[in-house]
C-alpha cells in the first residue's frame with residue numbers, strides 16, 4: 573500500500589495513543605496534531621516521542637467542546653495537571669486559538685484525519701466535518717465516536733462528502749468499531765440474525781489519569797445522568813460518582829452506535845443489538861472479558877451463537893487505536909479508488 577500521512581484532532585487519552593501506536597505501523601506518518609490550545613504541523617513527519625513527552629499529563633478531561641465553530645480556546649475549564657499546556661508545549665507546535673483551522677489549512681497534503689475529540693455535543697464531530705468539507709478537503713475523515721444518534725447526522729452529509737471527495741469512516745474505535753466489525757464477520761454463518769450482544773471490560777487503574785475524558789463520557793450512560801450532566805460536572809463530582817460505585821461501574825443498554833451501524837450494513841435491526849460492560853478504575857485487570865455474541869439461524873435451520881473474545885491482556889488503548897488506524901488505512905484505500913461518502917466499521921475490513 574502507498575504511504576499514508578495523517579493528522580490527529582485531539583491529543584487526549586485517545587489521540588496521544590493513536591500517535592504512539594502509529595509509530596509501530598508501517599506506511600503511516602503523522603504530520604499534524606492539535607488539541608484545544610495548540611497545533612503542530614510538519615509534512616515531513618512529526619517527532620512523536622517529543623510530542624508525547626511534551627503533552628504527558630496535560631489531558632483535558634473537562635467537558636468543554638466550545639471551539640467547534642472555530643473560536644478555538646476556552647481554556648478556563650481545561651484541566652492541566654502538568655507544567656505546560658498540552659500540544660502547545662511541544663517545540664514542534666504553536667499555541668493557537670484556531671487549532672482545527674490550522675490543520676484544515678494544511679489539509680491539502682494530508683491523506684486522512686483521525687478525529688479524537690470529545691463528543692459532549694452530539695453535533696460537534698459532524699460540524700468539524702462540515703468545516704473540512706467547506707474548505708474543499710479531499711481525503712479521509714475517521715472518528716471514534718460512540719453515540720448512535722450521531723451516525724444519522726453524518727449520513728445526512730453523504731451528498732456533501734461525495735461532492736467534495738471525502739471518505740468518512742464513522743464509529744471506528746473499539747465499540748463501536750472493532751467489535752461492530754467482528755459482529756459483521758460472526759453473522760456470516762447465519763441467514764437471519766436474532767441478537768448481537770456486546771459486552772466489554774476495561775481495567776484502567778494506571779491509565780485512569782490519561783482517560784478521564786472517556787470515563788466522563790461513560791458516566792453519561794448511567795441512567796441517572798445524561799450528556800449535559802457529564803459535560804457540566806466538575807472533576808470532583810465525577811470522582812464522587814466513581815467513589816459511589818467503589819471504582820467499578822457496570823453499564824447496561826448503552827447508546828453505542830454498534831446498533832445503527834449493524835443495521836445500516838443490513839446485518840440486523842438496531843433494536844436487536846445490546847451494548848454493556850464494566851469499567852474498573854481500581855485495577856488494570858479487566859473486570860470481565862470483552863465478548864461479542866451473535867445469535868442467528870443458519871440456512872439449514874440450526875440456531876447458534878458465534879462468539880468473538882478479546883484476550884484480557886489487550887488494553888482499551890490497544891483495542892481503540894489499532895482498529896482506528898486500521899480503518900483509517902481502509903478509508904484511504906477507498907478514497908484512492910474514488911469511493912466517497914459515509915462508511916461504518918461493518919462496511920470495511922480494517923487494514924493492518
Ligand SMILES: NC(=O)c1ccc[n+]([C@@H]2O[C@H](COP(=O)([O-])OP(=O)(O)OC[C@H]3O[C@@H](n4cnc5c(N)ncnc54)[C@H](O)[C@@H]3O)[C@@H](O)[C@H]2O)c1
Nearest residue numbers: 582583584585586607608632639690691745746747785786
Ligand atoms: N469507540 C470507542 O471504542 C472509544 C473508546 C474510547 C474513547 N472514545 C472516544 O474518543 C474521544 C476522545 O476521548 P479522550 O479520552 O481522548 O478524550 P480527552 O478529553 O482525553 O481528549 C480530548 C482532546 O480533544 C481536545 N479538544 C477538545 N476540544 C477541542 C477543540 N475545540 N479543538 C481542538 N481540540 C479540542 C482536548 O484538548 C483533548 O486533547 C471521545 O469522544 C470518546 O468517546 C471512543
